[in-house]
Amino acid sequence: MMHECTCFPGFAHDVLVPQVGIITDIREETPDVKTFRVNAPGGGKLFEHLPGQCAMLCLPGVSEAMFSITSSPTNREYQEFSIKRCGELTNQLHSLQVGDEILIRGPYGNHFPVETELKGKNLLFIAGGIGLAPLRSVINYVLDNRDNYGTVDILYGSRSADDLVRRDEMETVWAKAKDVNVYMTIDRPQEGWEGHVGFVPAYLKEVGFDTNKVALLCGPPIMIKFCLQALEEMGFSKEQVYTTLELRMKCGIGKCGRCNIGTKYVCKDGPVFRFDQVDALPNEY
C-alpha cells in the first residue's frame, strides 16, 4: 500500500508518487463517457477505497486529474472510473486500449458516511449525467450490504437516452433489486424513448418522495441547485442532503492550494459534503 510508508521520518515513497495501473477493460457507456477498469499489473486492486473517494489518474507527458472511483469497495477485484471526454487529459484517456498502463495515486478525500449517518436509513439517489459516477459506488455498496439500509430510490436523468451512463445496470440489476425503485428521465423527447421526459428537479417534485430519507445528490451545478430547492420545498432539511464538490486539484492532499474554499480543501476535507456544510462555505464553488 502506497500510503503505509509515508510517515515522517521514514521518507519512503511520498504520497505524490503514483503506482502503475493497467487498464483491463473499457466500456463505452455513451458517445462521450467510457468506463475504465483498472488493476495492479500483477492483478487485484491497487488500493482499498471507500464509497465517494477519488484517485488521481495520470498519463505521463499529458497531465493528471482527480476522478471519482465509480466501483464499490465491495468489488474485490478491480476499480472502475467512468470518465467523460471534456478536456486534454480525458481526450487522451479515451484513446487508451485494454492492456495500456497508466499512473494512479490515491485514494483521496473523505467518503459518503455509509457506515454511520446513512446506515439504517431510506436512501434517495439523485444523479444527472456523469454525476452518477460517484453515486454508483454508494449504490452498489448499499445493495451488497442490503440489510443495513432501508428503501432505495434512484432518480437519474441525462440529456438524451444515449447519454444515460450504466443504463443496463440500472435496468437489469438495480431496478430488479429488493425494495429499489429506479426513475429515469431525459431532457427532451426522443424517438424510441418511452420513459419520462423532463429535467431532474421537475421529475423529483413530480414523483414526490416523502422526507423519511437521506438524499445523495450529484450532477451539474445547475441541476444540484434546483434539486436542492425542490428537496427543500418537499420538506427535506439541508442536514438530510449530501453532495460532492469538484474543483481543480493537483496534489490531492490539501497542500497545493487549488481546491481551497474557505477553511476547507475539497480534495482532503471533501469531496463529500452535507448541504449544511456547503452552506457554511464562501460561495465560491
Added chain:
Amino acid sequence: MFRIQRENLPGLYAAIAAESDLFLPVKAAGKTNYALWSPECQPDLDTLKTVKSPKDVFFPQSENLYTCQRDAGKLSVTPEKHRDTPFVVLGMKACDVRAVAVLDKVFLSAPVDTYYAARREMGTIVSLACGKPEASCFCGTFGIDCAAPEGDVATWLTEDFLYWNPQSEKGTALTGKLTALLEPCGEETVAREKDGIHAICQRLPLKELSLSNWGAEAARKNFDSPIWEELYHPCLACGTCTFVCPTCQCYDIKDFDTGSGVQRYRCWDSCMYSDFTMMAAGNNRTSQMQRFRQRFMHKLAYFPANYDGMFSCVGCGRCVDKCPSHLNIVKVIKAFEKEGK
C-alpha cells in the same frame, strides 16, 4: 554566547562549507539573494531583505518528484531521492524563520510532504537579528521579535563582530564544530544591540497595524465585504507578491519530457493567476477580485482558522516593496481596520 570578528567571517563560511552545503545571502548582479556559498561568491549580511525569501532552501521553486520511463509500453516510476546530506542556511531574519514554521504547518501535517520533511531534517537554521528594520517591516504585528530571532543558532552583527548563540541541539552541534573560530563572550553587547533594534521598531511607520478584524472568526465575516471590490483594481495579476512571499506555498505539478522519459516536477504557482483554478468544466474564480480576495482571506482568516490562530503572513514587507502597483497586505489590513471602527 560566542563571537567572531567580522574579518574572520570568510573563515567561518569555509569551515561550515567544509562539512555541509552553506546557503547565505549573496550579492550578484546588484541583487542579494540566498545562494550556495563558494569561495568566489560575495556574501552580503548587511542587506536587510533579500529579493526572494529563503523559502526555496526548504521548498525549491522547482523540484523533481519522480521520473517515469516507458519501455515497450510498460511504465516504471523512480521517485526522486530525498535530501540526505546536511546543510546550513545562514542569515535568515526572524520573519523568514517564522515563515518556515508556517510552511511546517502545511507540509508536515499528515500526509507529510516527505521531500520537504527531509530538507527540514537535514537543515540547520542560523538566523540573524535585523540590525536596521525598514519602513516596510511589520513583523511585530505577528508577535515576531526581529531583535531575537528563532532558529537553531541566533546571531547579531555589529560593526566589529558577529555574535553567535546556539538555541537548539542542532545549533549546539554546529557550534561544536566551529569552536576553533568562535570565542566565548558575555551577553552585554547583544543586550545593547537588542535595545537599539527595539528602539528602531518603536519608530517604524507600520508598528500600529492591527489584526483585530482578522483571524479565524473573519473566515465568513470579511468574505462578503464591499472592500474587496474597492481594493483589487490596481492588481495586475502578475503574481510577484506570491513569488517573493516567504509563506506562499501553492504549487503546480507538471511534466517535462526528457526525450527518454517524463520528469514529473512541482513548481511554485500563484493563486493570482486566472488558470490556477480552471478546469475543463469551468472556473470557480473568474474575476481578479475573487483571486485577490482568496489570497488575503487565506493568509489572514482561513489559515488561522485551520492552524490555531497562526497567520500565514510574517510581516517581512517584500510584497510591500515589490508590488508594481503598490497594492499589498498592509493596504488590505488597514482597509478592514477602518471598517471595524
